[in-house]
Amino acid sequence: MAIRYAVAAGNWSNPATWDGGASIPASTDDVWPNGFTVTVDQDITVATLRTVANASAPTIAVGGTFSVGAGRTVNVTAPILATYYRATGTGGIITLAGSGIVTINSVAVTAMTNSTSVTSFIDAPTAFTGTLDWTATGIVTGGGGTDGTCLYGSATSGSRTLNVTASAGVVGGASSGGAISTVSSGASGTTVNLTTPTISGGTSKVITFNSGTFNLIGGDVACSNTATTPCVSITGTAVAVFTGSTLRGTSGSQGATSAFGTVEIASAAVATFRNCTFHCGNTANGSSALISNGTGVRIRVSGDIYCGGIVANTGPDGFFPIKGLFTVDSGGDGIRIHIPNDFSFPASNDGNETILSTYGGGHPVVADVRAGTVYGPSANLTGTLNVPPAASVAAGVPVDDTVGTGGVLLADIATVTGAQIAGGLDA
Numbered sequence: 001m002a003i004r005y006a007v008a009a010g011n012w013s014n015p016a017t018w019d020g021g022a023s024i025p026a027s028t029d030d031v032w033p034n035g036f037t038v039t040v041d042q043d044i045t046v047a048t049l050r051t052v053a054n055a056s057a058p059t060i061a062v063g064g065t066f067s068v069g070a071g072r073t074v075n076v077t078a079p080i081l082a083t084y085y086r087a088t089g090t091g092g093i094i095t096l097a098g099s100g101i102v103t104i105n106s107v108a109v110t111a112m113t114n115s116t117s118v119t120s121f122i123d124a125p126t127a128f129t130g131t132l133d134w135t136a137t138g139i140v141t142g143g144g145g146t147d148g149t150c151l152y153g154s155a156t157s158g159s160r161t162l163n164v165t166a167s168a169g170v171v172g173g174a175s176s177g178g179a180i181s182t183v184s185s186g187a188s189g190t191t192v193n194l195t196t197p198t199i200s201g202g203t204s205k206v207i208t209f210n211s212g213t214f215n216l217i218g219g220d221v222a223c224s225n226t227a228t229t230p231c232v233s234i235t236g237t238a239v240a241v242f243t244g245s246t247l248r249g250t251s252g253s254q255g256a257t258s259a260f261g262t263v264e265i266a267s268a269a270v271a272t273f274r275n276c277t278f279h280c281g282n283t284a285n286g287s288s289a290l291i292s293n294g295t296g297v298r299i300r301v302s303g304d305i306y307c308g309g310i311v312a313n314t315g316p317d318g319f320f321p322i323k324g325l326f327t328v329d330s331g332g333d334g335i336r337i338h339i340p341n342d343f344s345f346p347a348s349n350d351g352n353e354t355i356l357s358t359y360g361g362g363h364p365v366v367a368d369v370r371a372g373t374v375y376g377p378s379a380n381l382t383g384t385l386n387v388p389p390a391a392s393v394a395a396g397v398p399v400d401d402t403v404g405t406g407g408v409l410l411a412d413i414a415t416v417t418g419a420q421i422a423g424g425l426d427a
Contacts, residue, residue, distance in 0.1 A: 001047055005032040005060045011041045012066075019058070027077070033064025037095075040068045045075040050084040051093050062086045065123075066093065070100020070130055078107065082143060085112035085119050092123025092152065096160075099130045108138025111173060112148035119143075120152035124160055124190065132162045140166045140196075142179035142206055151192075153182035153212060159189035169198035172206035172223065172231060181208035188212055188237060198222070205229055210236030210267070215243070221289075222248040223262050230264035230291070240271040247273075247289035249281025249314070249321055261291030261323060268296035273303065274332045278321040280308040286315025292324025299325070302332020307339045310353050317349045333376060334358055 004025040010017035015024055017038060025031045027045040032054065054060035063086050068074055074094065085093065096102055104122065112119040124132060140150050151164060170179050182190050190212035199206050199221045206223065207214070214234060223231035231250070234240040242263075250262050262281070265271045273290070278301075281287030286308040292299050301322070308319030317340055328335055335358050340351035363376055369383025393404025 001028045001030065002026070003032075003054070003058065003060075004029045005034040005054075005058070006036045006038050006064065007034065009036040009038070011039050012044060013042050027075075030078075031066075032060045033066055035061035035064045037064060038066050039097075040066055040072050040074060043073040043075075045077065047076070047078040048080060048084060049074075049076060049093050051086040052084055053086075062088075063091075065091055065095045067095050067097045068102050068104070069096075069098035070102065073103040074105070076104070076106040079138060080106060080109045080121055082110045082113040082148070085121075085143075085148070087112070087119075088117065090117045090119070090154075092120040094122045096122065096124050096128035096130070096132060098128065101131045101133060102128075104132065104134045106134070106136045106138070108141070108168070109136055109150045110141040111143025111150045111179060113143050113173070118152055118154065119148055121150045122152070124151070124153045124155055124162055126155040126157055128155065128160050129158045130160060132160070132164075134163065135165045135167070137167050139168045139171055140164075140179050141171045142173035148173065149178060149181050151180045153190040153192065155182075155190055157189065160191070162190065162192045164192065164194045164196075166194070166196040169200065170194070170196050170206055171199075171201040178205040178208040178233070180206075182210070182212045182214075182238075191215070193217065194219075199232065200224070205231060205233050207232040207234075209234050209238040209240065210269075211238055214238060214240045216241070216245055218244045220246045220248070221262055222246075222251075224251045230261055232263040233266070234264065234269045234271055235266040235294075236269060237267070238269045240265070240269065242271070242273045242276055244275050245273070246277040246279070247321070248279045249283070249287035249289045251282045261288040261293075263290050264293055265291070265297050265299055266293040268294065270298045271300075272329055272331075273299070273301045274329055276301070276303040278303070278305045279311060280306070280315035280319045280321045282313040283315060286319030286321075288323040289321040290323070290326075292322075292326065297324070298327075300327045300329040302329035302335055305335065305337045307337070309340060309350065310338045328358065334363075 005019050006017050007019055015022055028047050030048045031046050032050050053062040109121050188211050193215045195217045196219050199219055200223055247263055278289045308315035309317035337356040338353055341354040343351040366381055366384045371383055371386050373383040375381050387400050390402050390405045393399040393406050395404055395407050397404040
């Protein structure tokens with residue numbers, strides 16, 4: 001492993017860009033832009049990329065960036081730590097450029113901890129109008145200070161898609177920006193698609209969106225937040241879609257009141273929670289999993305809503321995990337509210353589980369649908385009504401979408417009467 005650094009702005013593939021002027025960085029090197037913009041014009045594999053000043057010889061300046069454009073793949077094989085970011089100045093270690101597909105593969109990434117402005121591992125600015133495919137096999141962790149973040153959508157116009165697969169989870173730090181964020185009100189064309197098993201931890205926000213579209217595919221959102229701020233904040237004019245996710249009220253001191261939610265939809269944001277699961281927090285007041293906070297907020301929900309106490313460690317009996325108004329999501333598989341019945345009443349409210357169900361979209365009940373017919377927005381319903389064929393129904397009698405055609409034939413009469421005669425003779 002060697003230290004490599006740029007000595008001039010230029011292409012990665014040009015040896016003249018690099019110290020010594022004879023070779024480009026190797027796959028095991030730690031690499032600095034040294035205050036310059038280095039254009040990554042080929043696929044690269046390195047140990048780390050850094051923009052902080054080097055603490056020992058050789059002297060390397062703070063700042064600079066690696067500009068990665070269309071069709072390029074960047075593989076970073078060692079963790080990116082908070083100490084690898086410059087402490088001041090706006091921008092990312094990697095700045096996306098162009099209009100094609102950029103692929104970045106990394107292990108763990110931890111955001112900057114003492115940023116005084118937005119500092120990120122990956123920055124998606126206005127100049128980038130393509131697609132990012134970022135896969136992190138280690139934990140993606142938010143930073144601290146004002147806006148230390150791992151992925152930042154800094155664009156103020158145009159469109160771009162940022163696909164993130166964080167296979168080990170996303171964890172919050174102390175940053176108000178979160179681990180993944182778009183905080184520019186002009187970034188309405190930015191779409192972030194996040195696939196991760198967990199969103200957790202932190203003393204502040206993990207995900208922050210006030211513009212653009214945020215899609216969470218799956219994931220267990222279970223923060224132990226200790227601040228009076230949500231772990232996932234969807235605000236401004238942002239649009240969010242959570243699909244198949246589990247949302248839990250916080251288990252930290254934030255949950256001392258149900259007024260704070262793990263996920264907050266605020267201002268004029270719009271959110272859909274499709275086929276999700278909601279639990280209260282494990283606190284004395286059953287903190288909310290989801291909170292609607294604003295007159296312009298629009299939320300629709302489908303899935304399972306567990307009131308407190310139905311599942312162990314989910315707050316007081318009967319507390320509702322959603323605070324604020326919402327409507328039924330007709331595109332999902334309906335709403336099932338899990339709530340205690342009056343089995344122990346009046347001695348206790350701790351009853352057995354009762355499920356109250358409803359479906360959006362006017363779907364018929366299963367008893368009114370032909371047996372074996374699968375229907376519903378998620379193919380989650382199967383009809384149970386047995387409909388006889390027309391030939392088995394008396395002629396002229398309505399059945400299904402026709403009338404019966406059945407009749408009594410002489411052969412049928414002969415068969416029946418012959419059996420009866422034979423039975424009598426045998427007797």
